[in-house]
Amino acid sequence: MTFTSNRLLARYADCIYWLGRYIERAENLARILDVNLHYSRDSRGNQNWRSIVQLFADEEQFDAVYDVASYGNVVQFYVLDRDNPSSIATCVLAAKQIARTLRPLISTEMWTHINILNNTVSTWTAEDIKPSELSRICTIVKQECQTHTGITEGTFFRDQSWHFNLIGRMLEREDQTTRLLDMKYHLLLPPDQTVGSAVDISQWNALLRSVAGYHAFRREHPRGMSPEAVAGFLLFNTSFPSSFAICIEEIDENLGRLRSRYGLRAGTGAMELLDETRAALDSHTPQSVVAFGLHQFADYLQRQLISVNTEIRRDFCGALPTETM
Amino acid sequence: MNDGDDLLSTYQRGHHWCEMFGGDSAAADHTAAVRQRLGHLSLSDLIRRAEIAERELYNLGITFTVYSERDVIDRILPFDVIPRLLSPGDWGVIDHGSRQRVTAMNMFLQDVYHDGKILKDGVVPAELVLGNEYYREQMRGVAVPHGAYVNICGVDLVRDHRGRFMVLEDNARTPSGVSYVVENRHMMQRTFPDLMDEIGIRPVSNYGQKLLEAVSELAPEHVADPQVVLLSPGVFNSAYFEHVFLAREMGVPLVEGSDLFVEDDKVWMRTTAGPAPVHAIYRRLDDAFLDPEAFNPDSLLGVPGLFGAYAKGNVGLANAVGTGCADDKAVYAYMPRIIRYYLDEEPILDNVETHICGEPEGLAYTLGHLAELVVKPVGESGGYGIVIGPRATAEELAEVRAKIKADPSNFISQPMIDLSVCPTLIDGMIEPRHVDLRPFVVTGKDSWVLPGGLTRVALRRGSLIVNSSQGGGSKDTWVLEA
Numbered sequence: 111m112t113f114t115s116n117r118l119l120a121r122y123a124d125c126i127y128w129l130g131r132y133i134e135r136a137e138n139l140a141r142i143l144d145v146n147l148h149y150s151r152d153s154r155g156n157q158n159w160r161s162i163v164q165l166f167a168d169e170e171q172f173d174a175v176y177d178v179a180s181y182g183n184v185v186q187f188y189v190l191d192r193d194n195p196s197s198i199a200t201c202v203l204a205a206k207q208i209a210r211t212l213r214p215l216i217s218t219e220m221w222t223h224i225n226i227l228n229n230t231v232s233t234w235t236a237e238d239i240k241p242s243e244l245s246r247i248c249t250i251v252k253q254e255c256q257t258h259t260g261i262t263e264g265t266f267f268r269d270q271s272w273h274f275n276l277i278g279r280m281l282e283r284e285d286q287t288t289r290l291l292d293m294k295y296h297l298l299l300p301p302d303q304t305v306g307s308a309v310d311i312s313q314w315n316a317l318l319r320s321v322a323g324y325h326a327f328r329r330e331h332p333r334g335m336s337p338e339a340v341a342g343f344l345l346f347n348t349s350f351p352s353s354f355a356i357c358i359e360e361i362d363e364n365l366g367r368l369r370s371r372y373g374l375r376a377g378t379g380a381m382e383l384l385d386e387t388r389a390a391l392d393s394h395t396p397q398s399v400v401a402f403g404l405h406q407f408a409d410y411l412q413r414q415l416i417s418v419n420t421e422i423r424r425d426f427c428g429a430l431p432t433e434t435m
Numbered sequence: 436m437n438d439g440d441d442l443l444s445t446y447q448r449g450h451h452w453c454e455m456f457g458g459d460s461a462a463a464d465h466t467a468a469v470r471q472r473l474g475h476l477s478l479s480d481l482i483r484r485a486e487i488a489e490r491e492l493y494n495l496g497i498t499f500t501v502y503s504e505r506d507v508i509d510r511i512l513p514f515d516v517i518p519r520l521l522s523p524g525d526w527g528v529i530d531h532g533s534r535q536r537v538t539a540m541n542m543f544l545q546d547v548y549h550d551g552k553i554l555k556d557g558v559v560p561a562e563l564v565l566g567n568e569y570y571r572e573q574m575r576g577v578a579v580p581h582g583a584y585v586n587i588c589g590v591d592l593v594r595d596h597r598g599r600f601m602v603l604e605d606n607a608r609t610p611s612g613v614s615y616v617v618e619n620r621h622m623m624q625r626t627f628p629d630l631m632d633e634i635g636i637r638p639v640s641n642y643g644q645k646l647l648e649a650v651s652e653l654a655p656e657h658v659a660d661p662q663v664v665l666l667s668p669g670v671f672n673s674a675y676f677e678h679v680f681l682a683r684e685m686g687v688p689l690v691e692g693s694d695l696f697v698e699d700d701k702v703w704m705r706t707t708a709g710p711a712p713v714h715a716i717y718r719r720l721d722d723a724f725l726d727p728e729a730f731n732p733d734s735l736l737g738v739p740g741l742f743g744a745y746a747k748g749n750v751g752l753a754n755a756v757g758t759g760c761a762d763d764k765a766v767y768a769y770m771p772r773i774i775r776y777y778l779d780e781e782p783i784l785d786n787v788e789t790h791i792c793g794e795p796e797g798l799a800y801t802l803g804h805l806a807e808l809v810v811k812p813v814g815e816s817g818g819y820g821i822v823i824g825p826r827a828t829a830e831e832l833a834e835v836r837a838k839i840k841a842d843p844s845n846f847i848s849q850p851m852i853d854l855s856v857c858p859t860l861i862d863g864m865i866e867p868r869h870v871d872l873r874p875f876v877v878t879g880k881d882s883w884v885l886p887g888g889l890t891r892v893a894l895r896r897g898s899l900i901v902n903s904s905q906g907g908g909s910k911d912t913w914v915l916e917a
Contacts, residue, residue, distance in 0.1 A: 117662075119694050120705045210496070211670050213679040214689040218495070225496045270707060374708050426707045 118270040122215055124427035126271045129208045129216075130278030136201040137255035138286040138320075139188060144248035145320040147241070159184040165293040166196060185239045189247070198251055202231045217265035220258065227254045270372050273364040277422065280364075284357040285415055290317055291344055292408035314340045321352040341404055342396025354411065358388060361418070368426075376425035380418050387414045442474050442481065443858060448867050452598045452855040454519045461598060465522035465915055472630050473517070478863070484626045485516045485860055491625070497618050498676055512615055513908030514622065515859045518630075519870060519890040523917035526637075526886060529600060532784030533590045533874050534882040535774060540607060540761045541878065542777040544584040548574045548757065558776050559769045560793065563844070567766070569608070569759025571722060573729055577746050579755045580653045581880050586753035587646070587717075588876040589613075589889075592784070594855035601787045601852070603871065605770070607762035608754060609719050612889040612909075613875050614680035617642060619911040620887070635916035637886035642875070643684020646717070649879030650685075653751025654714035661714035661751075663687045664704060666695070668720055668736045678719050685717070692720075697740030702750045715751035722756050765791070765813035768847050787852055793844030801848040802836060808848040810835050825851055854899050857910065859892055869893045871901050872912065886914040 142165070146157060160179035163172045168187075171194065176183040191197045206228035209221050230250070238247050259279075266272055294317045314335050318324040323343065330347065331339050347353040362384045368374045369381075390410070399407050448456055455470060457463035473481075489511065492498075498509035521529070546553050547564055554561040564570055589610030591603045620639050623631060647663060654661030667678040669691045682689035688704065695704050695713065703710040718725065724734040729742035744750045760766065766773075768789040774782045790797035790808070801808060805824055812820040822835045839846045856867035874888035890910040891901035901907040 117688070117704075117706045117708065117711050119688055119690060120707055121691070121694055122688075123707045207670070210675070213496075213676075214682040221496060222494055226494050229494075274707075368707075372708065376707070428705060 118274075120426060120428045122212060122271060123274045124423060125208045125212050126215065127274045127278035127422070127427070129205055129212065130275040130280075131282040132201045132205040132208065133255050133258050134279045134282035135196065135286070136198050136205070137252055138283070139196070139198055139201070140248040140251035140255070141322065142290075142320045143185065143188060144245055144252070145316050147244055147248075157181070161293065162188065165289060168194070168196070181241065182236075182239075185244060186236070189239050189244075190234060190236070199231055199234070202228050202251075215267075215271055217261070217267070219261050219265050223254070223258055223261055227258070230254075270368060270374075273368050274426070276364050277361050280357040280360045281415060281419055283352055284354055284361075285412070287321060287344055287352050287354055287357070288408045288411045288415070290320055291341060292405055292412070311335055318343075323350055323352060326350050337404070338396040338400050341399055345391065345394075345399065346396065355391060358384060358391070362388075365422075374426065377422065379425065380421040383414055383418050383421060387411065387418075442476055442478055443470060443865065444474075446858050446865050446867070448856055448858075450596065451853055451867060451869070452594055452596050453867065454594075454855055454857040454870060455517075458596065458598050463520075463522075466520045468634060469518070469520060469630065469913075476630075478865075481516065481860060482863055485514075488514055488516055488622050488626045492618075492622065495618075496676065497614070512903050513894060514619060515868075515892055515894075515908050515910045516623070516627065517858050517860060517865070518623065518911045518913050519857050519872075520913045520915060523915055525600070526914045528783060529592065529872075529874055529888075530884045530886070532600070532602075532782070533588070533876045533884050535778065535780065535783050536590060536602065536605070536770065537585055537588045537876045537878055537882055539770070539774040539777050540588070540605065541582055541584050543773050544755070544758060544761050545579070545582045546777075547760065549576065553773070553776055556776075558772055559766065560844075563765050563769075563793075564760050567760040567763055569722070569757065569763060571757035571760075573742060573746070574755070574757040577756075578748060580656075580751060583649075583653070583878045583880070584755040584758050585761065585876075586649055586653070586755070586878050588878070589873045590784075590876065592872045592874065593787070593852055594872075596853045596855075598855070599785070600872075601785050602767075602770070603787055603852075604764075605762040605767060606873070607758045609721065610873070610875070611674045611677050611719075612873055612891075613642060613885070614677040615909050616875070616885065616887050616889050616912065617684070618680070619909060623911045634913070637914040637916055639885055639887040642877075642885050643681060643686075645877050645883055645885070646681065647685040647687065649877045649883075650715050650717050650751065650753045652879030653753055655748060655751070658714045662704075662712060663715045663717065664690045664695075664713050666690055666692070666716050666718040666720055666738075668692075668724070672719070674719065681717070687717075692736045692738050695738045695741070697738060697744050700740070700744045700747045700749055702738070702741065702744050713750060715753070717753045722759065725752075725756065763813065764811055764847060765793075765844075787849045790848045792839055792846040792848065797848070798839070798843050801839060801846070804848075805832050805836060807850065809851055810839070810846055810848045812845055813847055823851065852899075854893075857890070857892065859894070859910075861894065861896075866896070868896075869899050869901070870910065887912045 142162060146162060159181055162184055163169055163179055172187055176187060187194050187197065189198045192199055194200060206224050209216060209224045213221050234247065262275065294313060315324065318327050318340060327340065327343050330343060343350060345354045348355055350356065365377050365381055369377060452458045455463060455466050492511040492514055496509065498511050543553065553559055554564060585607040587610060589606035589612065591606065592600050593603045594600050617639050650663050651661050663685065664687050665678060665682040665685065667675065667689055678689055690704055695702055702713040704713050720736055723731040724736045726737045726739060726741040727734045728739045742756065745752050745756065767786065768791045771782045771786055774780060790801045792798045792801050808824045810822045822831060824832065854869040854871060857870045858865050859868040870890050870892045872888050872890050875885045877883050890912045891907050892910055893899060893901045894908050895906050898906065
């Protein structure tokens with residue numbers, strides 16, 4: 111490897127990091143919408159679409175445009191609405207625009223695939239998000255995002271940019287996992303329902319399915335479903351791809367590679383934060399987290415992730431500290 | 436239609452020179468094998484494969500970008516699947532002729548920005564060069580490595596009804612289109628392998644490496660392993676795809692102005708590991724935007740201080756600053772004389788016969804034959820202000836006559852050229868359409884011509900305008916092995 115081929119433009123590092131985040135975000139969103147359609151019904155068979163708006167803390171933005179959190183409005187907002195910076199259409203478009211900037215860096219296959227995915231998504235209309243169609247298009251988004259990940263795994267040159275891409279993807283995944291956990295505990299459970307009730311169980315069930323973790327959970331816990339077991343699984347399990355423990359490990363490992371293999375001196379702030387977070391995680395058990403307050407704990411993890419994001423982008427990409435996720 | 440030579444049997448080339456069938460007196464023997472193979476394809480197969488190719492170009496994002504008020508639209512350059520073939524003999528003329536032209540152009544620029552001998556000798560009017568809007572006074576006395584000012588040149592050629600190649604225009608600033616040359620070839624290899632097998636087509640895929648070699652030769656001499664970058668105005672530029680393409684083919688970072696900075700007259704790029712030195716830049720940014728300190732102060736695309744680093748010889752630029760005074764329409768008219776002046780040779784490729792209205796003979800001829808000629812203002816580009824005599828009204832002719840008389844040196848005139856044609860798939864039929872050719876000349880220490888070039892085709896019947904903005908498409912161009 112020659113000296114010059116080690117270099118990566120700071121701007122590219124930022125872009126490839128965000129490419130990882132946007133694709134992961136689109137996939138998670140599709141999963142959440144799909145699961146909500148199928149599994150998250152209350153005892154009367156109603157779905158709580160408002161909870162999705164709450165999950166992403168988008169109430170203010172949503173309420174400014176839509177009058178009620180109906181199926182149609184919420185799905186419109188999260189699938190097609192280009193004014194929503196986190197809708198599937200916006201994420202996919204953003205990924206495409208970033209990929210366009212990154213074309214000199216990413217493989218032709220990665221670019222072609224994202225370009226086609228965006229061409230597909232941009233043709234969708236209200237017809238495509240009817241209840242009868244939603245699951246179909248969510249499946250398309252999930253599968254295409256996974257295809258992207260597969261193409262990346264198989265074709266993307268593994269220099270610095272590979273590590274930035276993984277860090278972005280893992281941070282986004284963690285953000286979604288903690289958000290889901292937080293929402294479930296804090297918001298989903300109506301006051302008149304008690305922990306362990308039928309509704310409660312079906313919601314934990316939906317939560318696990320939103321992160322493609324239901325079957326994995328069952329392998330570890332063939333019977334029963336307690337808040338402690340689910341929270342513990344999502345936070346501490348070292349085999350489940352969306353668990354907090356795994357993702358934080360991967361971020362740490364990739365940051366370490368950037369420093370050891372490429373001699374980058376930046377990133378100490380992010381590494382310290384990760385150490386701190388891991389120590390907090392190590393000091394807890396599933397039971398103590400629930401006793402301590404799942405919301406408080408998830409909130410703490412979220413804040414740590416935001417700081418890690420800020421540190422990485424400021425250190426490597428020259429981003430100003432005021433820029434947020 | 437499914438039998439043998441039916442595919443081309445209804446094709447009527449008219450009285451034009453045809454790239455596939457030759458002219459009235461000369462058959463095109465070099466295309467015989469390809470004609471025969473095309474004949475064995477059915478029209479429906481040809482149409483089907485053309486559709487596949489078109490879709491693939493779109494999916495690959497081999498596009499140029501068009502901006503409307505609301506949308507960003509990616510368009511593909513329409514691609515015609517019937518190739519344009521060039522015989523080894525014809526290519527020899529183009530190859531030698533283009534290199535000769537670029538050599539003379541570089542000597543001209545070297546002279547103009549140093550001693551100005553050619554101007555003192557009155558071969559080219561001094562005011563034409565020194566008063567040119569693309570002339571850069573800042574370049575006076577600046578040493579350019581190997582005297583290579585024009586490192587990438589696109590020479591626009593047309594072919595008349597007798598099959599003779601002529602230069603219509605020089606592009607010595609930031610010529611584009613080479614990405615289509617390479618991508619069109621890849622597309623043909625995927626969709627028509629049966630047409631190409633064992634025909635003996637000279638490859639075009641090493642363009643990036645040749646370009647990198649030439650640009651590396653512009654780096655300061657003491658640098659052993661120069662860092663080359665490609666400087667682009669960014670994703671919003673309509674030629675962004677080409678910038679990406681070239682950066683990848685060269686294996687160099689594609690940077691924007693904000694990725695670079697200048698300190699102590701040296702150029703650096705911002706990387707994840709901190710600043711890294713840059714030694715040579717292939718810039719796809721016009722002079723005016725290159726450095727707000729030296730040129731247009733409002734430019735946000737460039738790099739402050741870049742020109743200072745360049746003038747000190749700390750960074751190479753391709754093309755050099757100030758080459759625009761050599762590819763201007765008025766200077767074009769003097770190219771045959773410029774070639775004779777520096778090289779003491781006859782031009783291998785002729786200009787289209789050009790009458791310089793700034794000279795008494797040219798003026799008299801132009802005014803005497805206005806209705807037959809194409810009149811071009813020299814300071815305009817993009818086809819503005821051109822009056823095509825045979826298609827103009829009496830009022831338009833009178834108007835341009837008055838303009839020429841008022842300011843003769845602002846005009847040149849040329850006869851109307853009957854461009855050659857090539858069989859082209861149009862709405863499910865094969866029809867003749869006019870084509871031109873832009874070969875690319877790459878110059879560092881030496882000059883090299885990519886064996887191929889961009890064949891642009893005017894897709895509208897009878898149209899002579901091949902520009903992509905006006906309904907032009909492109910074809911793969913096959914230079915046959917000798």
